[in-house]
Amino acid sequence: MVPAISVRSLSKRYGSLQALDGVDLQVEQGEFFALLGPNGAGKTTLISVLAGLARPDAGDVRVMGHDVVRDYRSARRALGVVPQELVFDPFFTVRETLRIQSGYFGLRHNDAWIDEIIDRLDLRSKAHANMRALSGGMKRRVLVAQALVHKPPVIILDEPTAGVDVELRQGLWEFVGSLNAAGHTIVLTTHYLEEAETLCGRVAMLKQGRVVALDTTRNLLADVSGLQLQMRLEPDRLPAQFEGRARRDAEGAWVMALGRHAEIADVAVALRAEGVEVKDLRVREPDLEEAFVRIMGRR
Amino acid sequence: MIGFRTLLYKELLRFWKVSFQTIAAPVLTALLYMLVFSHVLESRVEVFPGVSYGAFLIPGLAMMSLLQNAFANTSSSLVQSKVTGNIVFILLPPLSHAEFYWAYVIAAMVRGMLVGAGVFLVTLVTVSVPFPNLLWALAFAMLGGGILGALGLIAGIWADKFDQMAAFQNFVVMPLTFLSGVFYSIHTLPPFWQAVSHLNPIFYMIDGFRYAFFGASDRSPWMSLAIVTGCFTALSFASLQMIRRGYKLRH
Numbered sequence: 322m323v324p325a326i327s328v329r330s331l332s333k334r335y336g337s338l339q340a341l342d343g344v345d346l347q348v349e350q351g352e353f354f355a356l357l358g359p360n361g362a363g364k365t366t367l368i369s370v371l372a373g374l375a376r377p378d379a380g381d382v383r384v385m386g387h388d389v390v391r392d393y394r395s396a397r398r399a400l401g402v403v404p405q406e407l408v409f410d411p412f413f414t415v416r417e418t419l420r421i422q423s424g425y426f427g428l429r430h431n432d433a434w435i436d437e438i439i440d441r442l443d444l445r446s447k448a449h450a451n452m453r454a455l456s457g458g459m460k461r462r463v464l465v466a467q468a469l470v471h472k473p474p475v476i477i478l479d480e481p482t483a484g485v486d487v488e489l490r491q492g493l494w495e496f497v498g499s500l501n502a503a504g505h506t507i508v509l510t511t512h513y514l515e516e517a518e519t520l521c522g523r524v525a526m527l528k529q530g531r532v533v534a535l536d537t538t539r540n541l542l543a544d545v546s547g548l549q550l551q552m553r554l555e556p557d558r559l560p561a562q563f564e565g566r567a568r569r570d571a572e573g574a575w576v577m578a579l580g581r582h583a584e585i586a587d588v589a590v591a592l593r594a595e596g597v598e599v600k601d602l603r604v605r606e607p608d609l610e611e612a613f614v615r616i617m618g619r620r
Numbered sequence: 621m622i623g624f625r626t627l628l629y630k631e632l633l634r635f636w637k638v639s640f641q642t643i644a645a646p647v648l649t650a651l652l653y654m655l656v657f658s659h660v661l662e663s664r665v666e667v668f669p670g671v672s673y674g675a676f677l678i679p680g681l682a683m684m685s686l687l688q689n690a691f692a693n694t695s696s697s698l699v700q701s702k703v704t705g706n707i708v709f710i711l712l713p714p715l716s717h718a719e720f721y722w723a724y725v726i727a728a729m730v731r732g733m734l735v736g737a738g739v740f741l742v743t744l745v746t747v748s749v750p751f752p753n754l755l756w757a758l759a760f761a762m763l764g765g766g767i768l769g770a771l772g773l774i775a776g777i778w779a780d781k782f783d784q785m786a787a788f789q790n791f792v793v794m795p796l797t798f799l800s801g802v803f804y805s806i807h808t809l810p811p812f813w814q815a816v817s818h819l820n821p822i823f824y825m826i827d828g829f830r831y832a833f834f835g836a837s838d839r840s841p842w843m844s845l846a847i848v849t850g851c852f853t854a855l856s857f858a859s860l861q862m863i864r865r866g867y868k869l870r871h
Contacts, residue, residue, distance in 0.1 A: 335871070371711055371869065372711075372712055373711065373712070374708065374712070374870055374871070375870060376866060376871070391712065392716035392718070395714070397712060397713060397714040398714050402712055404705075404708055408708060408709075409706060410701075410706045410709065411704075412634045412637050412638075412702075414628075417633075421626055421629070421630045421709075422709060422713070423626075424622055424623065424626025424629070424630075425623050425626055425628075425710065425713035425714075425715060426623070426713050426714065427622045428621050428622070429622055454631075467709065495703070601841075
């Protein structure tokens with residue numbers, strides 16, 4: 322089976338900025354894949370190259386086996402992209418927008434499928450409304466619908482939940498999840514790492530145009546093993562025996578790595594013996610954010 | 621072909637939805653020119669023997685409006701799509717370079733010809749003009765609309781903001797159309813300015829179009845047709861190259 326997405330030695334430079342620097346990546350058909358990285362890491366550039374919006378300087382990039390430059394028509398037919406920016410054409414209604422988008426992909430009489438996506442994305446009441454009259458969340462749904470008019474086997478969502486309310490976010494993931502279950506390959510970028518953690522089987526992390534981690538979500542989480550104990554103390558000092566093991570986090574609380582839950586009792590006993598009162602205490606399971614911060618912190 | 625037809629339909633629907641601005645307004649403007657200029661100059665100017673100034677003016681005005689609106693259609697559509705970002709909806713699908721080019725240019729020709737026909741019909745109320753030789757008239761109308769449509773496409777791809785677009789329109793297209801012999805025969809100009817006018821491709825569009833009505837022109841209509849066809853071929857080639865290479869569209 323050809324990979325859904327195959328990227329080999331991809332480089333792309335904008336002026337003096339090396340946006341992508343030798344990226345290698347392969348996404349298999351049917352995967353739910355996350356592309357993570359801080360702002361400016363190259364996520365959107367990578368998506369742009371896949372979508373044909375940017376030209377690669379070097380490397381080989383394929384969607385469902387079709388080269389995105391030489392065989393661009395087949396590659397684009399296989400790909401649906403939900404862009405990050407909330408863009409729309411103010412001249413048309415929702416239904417016109419979707420009909421026109423179908424036509425660009427060579428599809429006529431696509432109304433049965435358009436009706437289905439309108440229903441699935443809860444756009445029925447707005448189908449005849451002009452795009453200008455829609456709220457931000459509704460415009461976002463239309464962008465998702467536009468990416469799906471041609472039933473692409475590979476769907477890329479570039480930060481689809483940025484600035485989107487909780488209800489829509491959940492509805493959107495439910496819908497995208499069902500598309501994935503139906504066999505569509507999903508690639509998403511997001512700043513909400515918990516989304517990637519719950520949804521995605523595999524994760525690539527980008528930093529300064531390079532892939533710095535590429536693994537299953539499970540393996541990345543296993544890398545950040547153990548529990549994290551976060552405490553605020555009064556007075557704000559730790560017993561001497563813990564000093565080497567603890568650090569301050571960004572908010573000034575003490576953070577300490579533990580091997581198992583039972584160690585919490587030892588810490589509590591030691592604090593009481595020193596006469597230190599615990600103002601606040603939290604136990605954190607390892608999450609993708611932790612893995613992300615660690616990997617991004619490495620050189 | 622469905623992709624091309626859809627893009628053409630979208631471009632037609634776009635201007636049709638705001639037809640007061642895109643068709644009715646330029647027709648009214650041309651009618652005002654007609655009323656003012658023909659009132660002032662009717663008794664003083666006779667350009668071709670036996671042709672009144674008002675009658676002389678009508679084909680020129682119709683053609684000028686056609687050209688300006690063909691340019692405005694592609695240029696404003698593209699620059700708006702680029703500035704608002706919705707150009708991405710056209711760049712993501714598998715549309716070929718030629719589909720992209722012809723959809724935009726044909727839509728520009730259609731708008732230009734609708735405006736041109738509107739100007740012609742409305743101004744006929746004031747002066748009578750002989751029925752044109754349709755072949756000559758259509759040839760120059762289509763080629764002229766195509767040239768300015770292609771020029772608008774190039775300008776729309778080149779411009780990054782409305783300001784640059786307005787500069788192109790006001791400093792290039794407007795002077796070229798106004799100084800092309802719409803309001804006068806270039807034979808009335810001093811030799812130097814006659815020679816300069818011969819460098820303006822729009823002069824040949826107007827002159828050839830006028831020939832279709834009066835059977836008289838400053839230059840041979842065949843020569844005008846050759847020059848206009850050459851311009852259209854060159855601009856089409858340039859536009860297709862720009863789209864193919866993704867100039868300012870695909871980074």
